[in-house]
Amino acid sequence: MTASPKTAPPPDWDRSGLPAWSFFSAEMLELEKEVLFRSHWQAVCHSNDIPNAGDFVTLDFVGERALILRGQDGEVRAFHNLCRHRGSRVVAESSGTCRSAIVCPFHGWAYNLDGTLRGAAQPATLPSLDPVKMGLKPLEMDIWNGFVFVRFKPGPQPSVSEVMARFAPELAQYDLADMVPDGKGFWTTEITANWKCVRDVDNEGYHVPMAHPGLADLFGSNYYDEPFSNGTSRSFSKFSASNGRLWSVRNYKAIMEPPAALDDDHKDAWLYIGMFPNLVFGIYPDSVIFYQEFPLANGKTIQRGATYRHKDEDRRMRLARYLSMRIDRLTSKEDEQLIEWTWEAAFSSGYDGVVLSDLEYGVKTYHDALRRLFPVLSSDEPPAGTLAQQNAALLSAKVPAE
Ligand code: FES
Numbered sequence: 001m002t003a004s005p006k007t008a009p010p011p012d013w014d015r016s017g018l019p020a021w022s023f024f025s026a027e028m029l030e031l032e033k034e035v036l037f038r039s040h041w042q043a044v045c046h047s048n049d050i051p052n053a054g055d056f057v058t059l060d061f062v063g064e065r066a067l068i069l070r071g072q073d074g075e076v077r078a079f080h081n082l083c084r085h086r087g088s089r090v091v092a093e094s095s096g097t098c099r100s101a102i103v104c105p106f107h108g109w110a111y112n113l114d115g116t117l118r119g120a121a122q123p124a125t126l127p128s129l130d131p132v133k134m135g136l137k138p139l140e141m142d143i144w145n146g147f148v149f150v151r152f153k154p155g156p157q158p159s160v161s162e163v164m165a166r167f168a169p170e171l172a173q174y175d176l177a178d179m180v181p182d183g184k185g186f187w188t189t190e191i192t193a194n195w196k197c198v199r200d201v202d203n204e205g206y207h208v209p210m211a212h213p214g215l216a217d218l219f220g221s222n223y224y225d226e227p228f229s230n231g232t233s234r235s236f237s238k239f240s241a242s243n244g245r246l247w248s249v250r251n252y253k254a255i256m257e258p259p260a261a262l263d264d265d266h267k268d269a270w271l272y273i274g275m276f277p278n279l280v281f282g283i284y285p286d287s288v289i290f291y292q293e294f295p296l297a298n299g300k301t302i303q304r305g306a307t308y309r310h311k312d313e314d315r316r317m318r319l320a321r322y323l324s325m326r327i328d329r330l331t332s333k334e335d336e337q338l339i340e341w342t343w344e345a346a347f348s349s350g351y352d353g354v355v356l357s358d359l360e361y362g363v364k365t366y367h368d369a370l371r372r373l374f375p376v377l378s379s380d381e382p383p384a385g386t387l388a389q390q391n392a393a394l395l396s397a398k399v400p401a402e
């Protein structure tokens with residue numbers, strides 16, 4: 001399989017990747033938590049994960065705790081999962097249902113499903129509490145095609161729909177907003193690597209023919225990546241004409257009967273959409289997946305994802321989805337190994353950085369987006385204790401028209 005880039009990169013582009021220090025600098029990680037993870041939209045769930053009043057999903061990342069909750073009025077709301085009494089989580093589970101109120105597991109303060117405080121335990125022992133002011137703290141939230149996003153701090157991205165606007169015509173043929181969870185919940189896996197190693201492996205298809213036999217069998221030479229542009233990337237592949245050598249691929253190709261709404265280009269194809277800084281949607285005829293990664297600590301990353309199916313899925317579509325999930329699961333496992341090796345390399349005394357192929361231009365364009373926020377990535381590691389300052393100084397010296 002010899003994939004070619006959809007758009008040829010310019011001649012003489014910088015093939016050197018990020019500096020090794022950026023993969024294990026604790027100061028860099030702290031700045032990334034603030035500037036990337038707290039200040040960019042993060043996908044939490046689909047609104048069909050919480051179809052009924054009292055249904056909730058929680059998500060922890062970089063020290064923050066999000067709670068998405070459907071109210072009695074049917075509205076989806078986002079809050080900090082943080083009791084106003086002493087900061088306990090108000091719900092402990094990653095998803096579930098509460099009846100008519102949320103009762104904090106620490107001392108029993110109760111909150112209504114719209115977040116307002118219903119009442120403290122033993123209220124006579126406390127001053128009077130304003131139900132709104134002392135309600136759960138709301139979070140900025142956006143819903144795009146049914147997917148619920150939160151943001152902990154204001155940031156450079158406009159609404160998710162604006163970030164994803166260029167895909168609207170292509171995605172209109174998929175029923176993303178109506179899709180329902182596959183019943184398996186959110187999966188998580190811990191990877192021993194800096195979170196950027198995950199992105200670096202994920203942002204290029206150069207490794208597909210060698211490292212992903214399943215995808216190579218499914219796609220043949222049709223796969224291509226488009227570079228990151230204004231915060232999104234797109235990768236696409238029609239299935240190859242061959243029947244497939246591997247059991248899952250052969251059966252997937254034979255069984256797949258795509259939804260009638262899909263046009264000729266998409267009825268036998270997988271589409272991946274990347275959203276800066278840490279989210280990928282995999283959009284298949286039979287299902288839609290998303291996955292994302294968050295740093296837990298230096299060299300420890302959590303990857304999280306979920307799968308959604310068509311609401312009116314028949315037996316054949318269910319089987320196709322099962323097979324595409326098998327292909328997907330193997331691909332993730334294969335990537336995990338490559339990610340960890342990439343991470344280890346940065347510690348090796350023989351490591352001289354990377355030399356990117358034209359088929360890895362997506363890696364470079366993603367790095368460009370990082371370098372716009374962190375110009376410090378273009379220099380040597382700043383002396384201890386100065387990274388954030390140095391980055392701020394470089395940003396303020398930059399010509400704004402970039
Ligand atoms: S911390 Fe929630 S009731 Fe005390």
Ligand SMILES: [Fe+2]
Pocket residue numbers: 201202207212331335
């Ligand atoms: Fe991969």
